[in-house]
Amino acid sequence: xxxxxxPIFSRFEDSFTIHSSRNYxxxxxxxxxxxxxxxxxxxxxxVLGLETYNFTISDTHVPARIDVKEWCEQLTMLLGNLESLKxxxxxxxxxxxxxxxxLVPKALFEExxxxxxxxxxxxxxxxxxxxxxxxxxAEAILLYAVPAEILSVLTTTFPEATIxxxxxxxxxxxxxATKAAARDGVLYAHVQGAWVELVxxxxxxxxxxxxxxxxxxxxLAYYVIFVIEQLGLNPDTTVLVLLGDIExxxxxxxxxxxxxxxxxxxxxxxxxxxxxxxxGIPFHxxxxxxxLAKCGS
Numbered sequence: 001x002x003x004x005x006x007p008i009f010s011r012f013e014d015s016f017t018i019h020s021s022r023n024y025x026x027x028x029x030x031x032x033x034x035x036x037x038x039x040x041x042x043x044x045x046x047v048l049g050l051e052t053y054n055f056t057i058s059d060t061h062v063p064a065r066i067d068v069k070e071w072c073e074q075l076t077m078l079l080g081n082l083e084s085l086k087x088x089x090x091x092x093x094x095x096x097x098x099x100x101x102x103l104v105p106k107a108l109f110e111e112x113x114x115x116x117x118x119x120x121x122x123x124x125x126x127x128x129x130x131x132x133x134x135x136x137x138a139e140a141i142l143l144y145a146v147p148a149e150i151l152s153v154l155t156t157t158f159p160e161a162t163i164x165x166x167x168x169x170x171x172x173x174x175x176x177a178t179k180a181a182a183r184d185g186v187l188y189a190h191v192q193g194a195w196v197e198l199v200x201x202x203x204x205x206x207x208x209x210x211x212x213x214x215x216x217x218x219x220l221a222y223y224v225i226f227v228i229e230q231l232g233l234n235p236d237t238t239v240l241v242l243l244g245d246i247e248x249x250x251x252x253x254x255x256x257x258x259x260x261x262x263x264x265x266x267x268x269x270x271x272x273x274x275x276x277x278x279x280g281i282p283f284h285x286x287x288x289x290x291x292l293a294k295c296g297s
Contacts, residue, residue, distance in 0.1 A: 005053060005078075009036075011280045012049035021087035024048065027292040029166060030154065031097040032071060033057060033193055035078055036286070040293045042090045047290065050281060053078055068127065072149040079157050092161035093292050094154055095169045099195045099211045100124065101144035103171075106134070109141040118143045133168040137175040138206050142168040166288055167197055171206055173291035174199055187233070188266070189224055190288075191244040191252065196220055198227050207231070217252045225259055235259055241266050243284045 016039075023043070029036045038050040055074045057067055079085065100122040109117075115130050124130065128145040135142055144165040154163060174188055178201050190197040194215070200208035208231055212223040228235050243266040246252050257263055268283035283290065 007051045007053050009052040016048045018084045018087055021089050024089050025091045025293045026089040027289055028094045029289045036289050038289055068147045068149055072153060076153050092158045094161050094163045095166040095292050096146060097166040098144055101142055101165055101167045103209045104141045104143060106139050106141055114143050133165050135168050135172055137172060169292055170288050171199055173288060174201060186239045186241055188241045191246040193245060200231055217255045220252055221255050243287045
């Protein structure tokens with residue numbers, strides 16, 4: 001099947017034209033079940049357009065058990081049909097979502113030991129490549145596994161792109177937002193389809209980061225409360241900020257609110273200038289993608 005599926009979300013400025021792509025920055029977020037991209041103007045970071053497509057990939061809700069071949073085929077087909085992404089851009093940044101990641105203090109990291117560090121926390125199979133991203137604000141290295149086939153598709157299609165792990169991009173973006181807002185002692189929960197990333201920031205540094213697989217809203221609430229207890233925090237005073245695949249009216253939000261009263265969705269006070277399309281973008285869903293373009297600014 002070569003027909004391009006319809007996007008599940010699409011917003012573009014009325015005046016947008018892809019013919020000016022050399023003046024634009026292309027930011028892409030590759031996930032196991034979706035592909036999102038936004039195009040921003042390089043000189044002022046105004047977001048001109050954003051679009052999301054879903055993949056239909058077999059999944060057992062176990063991160064290590066996804067059909068990579070199926071994922072690769074759908075990604076290749078999508079990129080082959082998105083004519084606008086075949087243009088030349090001033091910059092291309094790609095973030096890859098993958099729950100197989102671990103944070104290591106920079107002072108302890110040795111390149112030769114990266115596979116040992118990663119396999120200590122996650123099973124790494126033969127078709128996966130271990131990569132390392134430096135997180136200067138956190139003075140840490142994020143290690144993560146990438147399916148070799150997916151990495152090959154991306155580097156072939158976008159040979160000049162800078163590729164990151166989405167978790168590292170999330171931490172960097174939250175640190176920037178925290179410093180700008182002078183806000184410390186906050187627990188962030190980035191909710192995704194089959195896992196949640198929990199990041200606790202205090203005094204401008206990540207004090208905790210981990211990823212938990214979940215299937216039900218009770219699982220999600222359990223891991224959030226577990227982390228609060230492990231960090232010795234008070235659930236009555238802890239600030240919990242949610243982002244990603246969650247809504248204020250959802251059952252997941254309602255259950256979390258039973259146990260943690262100081263809870264909210266992340267706001268859009270720290271972000272790229274979104275111009276005309278700002279009101280149409282659910283910022284909490286696209287926090288990482290909208291901040292990805294800042295990597296080159």
